[in-house]
Amino acid sequence: MPRVVVNVMPKPEILDPQGKAVTGALKRLGFDGLTVRQGKRFEIEVDGEVTPEVLAEIGDAAEKLLANTVIESFDVVAD
Amino acid sequence: MPRVVVNVMPKPEILDPQGKAVTGALKRLGFDGLTVRQGKRFEIEVDGEVTPEVLAEIGDAAEKLLANTVIESFDVVAD
């Protein structure tokens, strides 16, 4: 089925406690030199074709619901 | 800075209450025909170059820490 992916990440200037905790844990596990930011990935199955309209609609949905645009940014990719 | 992305998704046979809630919310907002699964996206900044070894190491980290392979699957992508 046709699929669109929405990636939602904390804005770079916003504190990311999760990413911070994961970064620390990786270091303790011996994985050095990695800095992590943690966000969300939505895989969206679309009934029908992924037209530019559908992408725009999903962008709309991301703006409204999937991302909290006060603290997160997002992008929409046809998969 | 060079970046690697790890995507972690609930395995298809595992219940995804978040994805289901989002699917329902989208429908109520009038976005029809979309089925969502929700996972995580890790953006990892690497100190140095993204060599095949680094990718393998991050795959290791994903297997060990970033994903719980009992219920989640993951992939690693150089960005």
Add this chain to the structure above:
Amino acid sequence: MADTVEHAAQTPDVEQPYAALGVKDDEYARIREILGRRPTSAELAMYSVMWSEHCSYKSSKVHLRKFGELSQDTPRGPLLAGIGDNAGVVDIGQGYAVTFKAESHNHPSFVEPYQGAATGVGGIVRDILAMGARPIGVMDSLRFGPLDESDTRRVLPGVVAGVGGYGNCLGLPNIGGEVQFHESYLGNPLVNALCVGVLRHEDLHFAKATGVGNQVIMFGAATGGDGIGGASILASETFDEDGPAKRPSVQVGDPFMEKLLIECTLELFQAGIINGIQDFGAAGISCATSELASAGDGGMFVNLDLVPLRDPNLAPEEILMSESQERMMAVVEPANVDRFMEICAKWDVQATVVGEVIEGDRLIIQWHGETIVDVDPKTVAHEGPVYERPYHRPAWLDAVNADRAEDLPHDNSPEALTSAILTILGHGNIADKTWVTEQYDRYVRGNSVLAQPEDSGMLRIDEETGLGIALALDANSRFSYLNPYLGAQLSLAESYRNVAVTGAEPVAITDCLNFGSPEDPEVMWQFAEAVLGLVDGCRELGVPVTGGNVSLYNQTATAPILPTPTVGVLGVIDNVATRLRSGFAHPGDAILLLGE
């Protein structure tokens, strides 16, 4: 290049964007007069936040002073700390003391409900921690627009999840609060959070920097560009041609960091190596340094280059104003610094010496080897402007009061009464609040003797003797609208009764006064009346006001919220095993009605 003190002295005529920082013409003139020169941009940053309504209480101070005229004795003896300290401290006997305080986080909770409410809880918990107390419980008083408004559907779930998310993660039982709905809160919800903490008498700590040579240590989270909208104006002026980098408009809380900070700080207290301590409140380093220095017996030197940063591009003005959460500042004797660092390392808490207590009475801050702040800290922290705002009784009040329920058409038929009762019971203000309270952990710590749905919360303090405290948090905004003096007293009376009926003896109160704009004389009148009502009520009941918080400018355009004086009452119970629950206990018990 930074705007140094030297440079400021040489360039008296540089135009400064003080108005954009909320500093009035006469306030700016006063700053110049205090300094005998123009302020550097870093100094201007400090004065602008510390002299803001939020930090200086410039409109409310003249009224709040009346609280200070009340006796400082509780029914159980003198207060150990009162108004003027981070939070009041009440002697509850057996060598124990309790500190409690409420604080508002209204505007941030409207902008970003989850994080706004979460960081509101975080802030008040650090206030309590800074007194040397272990935080042991939280409460929250919430007000939203009507339940069926779409924006309420955005704000309410976020706020509740935020209060719960932060408090649950800290392991603080939520033992009560309230949720009310009214149109006036639609564009301006209220989030008032209360925290209570316990300490032994000898562990009481004050926020002051004493002892020349003692080290000033920042510990906790790194400093980021949170909540520094204003400072960016300054930063862009002095630094960056392309304008300031992107700065977050909201703060994100890290409750896990705060939990570590709590355990770490308590262990530091226990080790006896903290001479003075201050949490970082709204005004960040500006506030912590100027308050610590002005309360102490020396001056303070701070090297801003040493402050750990989350965002390396921050300008010094921004570092001074940053509201990043989960940070504390301590004053420590040089011989104890190593031990201090060890304890912080144990808890994985970053700690950095950023300065020291110095001779004299100046607060001096350097950046890149140059002095960018050289002020008398008292002028920053305590000698801000004080306004006697005009106020008068609103003309519309008589008409509102004349419009009485008795004049409404009455239909006493059984059907009409049934439907009236159902309407009332179905209203958000009356309806069951389980949807909210189920999201809060009330069990953690194992000392919650009373929590929802009881009228007040009760916590056991001592397992052996059963010593405990009760707490209630109430406001009655509709009564306060009709008559702010009596409305505030009703809030007080309600909270007081809620504590008393559990079997605890009410001993002290705190408050959180939420009102509209102080520049509106009618709002100012509501405020003045509410304070008077509380003062007279407390005098009558024989309880002191240990502290509180004022939140003004709660309005949508020019329409203020209903005046909402939230009152928290603390009670003491010698043995929690004797507590009374609400609700009928045994079949066959007699039911008595007290009062008229």
Add this chain to the structure above:
Amino acid sequence: MARIGVVTFPGSLDDHDALRAVRLTGAEAVPLWHGSDSVQGVDAIILPGGFSYGDYLRCGAIARFSPVMDTIIDAANAGMPVLGICNGFQLLCEAHLLEGAMIRNVGQHFICRDERLRVETIDTTWTCAFEKGQEITIALKNGEGNYQASPETLRKLEDNDQVVFRYLDNPNGSANDIAGITNERGNVVGLMPHPEHNVEELTSPTLDGRLFFESVLQFLSARV
């Protein structure tokens, strides 16, 4: 006297409650620290509730790599009784001492309520003092308590009598109403509700939690 250890991880919250519950049932409560690989010769171990490492990433995922966990995994494999409560249960799953995993509650909210459970097996170190089929009420409080496992795992757990507690009124969507499980040997038990909150009349509606601690004491004394 039996010595029961309770591990404190960064972000553990109910560790003191677990220590108190151990004390109240007459055993010696021994605080253990995540950063040490010693469990100080205790006879049994409790992994308490809380938000270890903020529950960031996944509940229990980061704490699983604490130094103390390697020792605990070895001890558990050698038969020591281990009880994981809430975050401790999640941690046991992350450490693969128990099977399956917890995901977000179906209602998407944190839930705190008194939850009715049925004891499905008393053939474990932590439930031997119960009666099979006994209905108990224990405080539940979590945001990610929704137990899930592959169909094969679920079948295996059911067939082997490894489901220890079931919800009578499933609050979070858990598969097969599972509230707690055990390993094959019956010495490691994990559950989402918090028995340490149900040990005192003053602070809880039931005393059903006491039987957990009495079970392990009974087991330990029988063994000696």
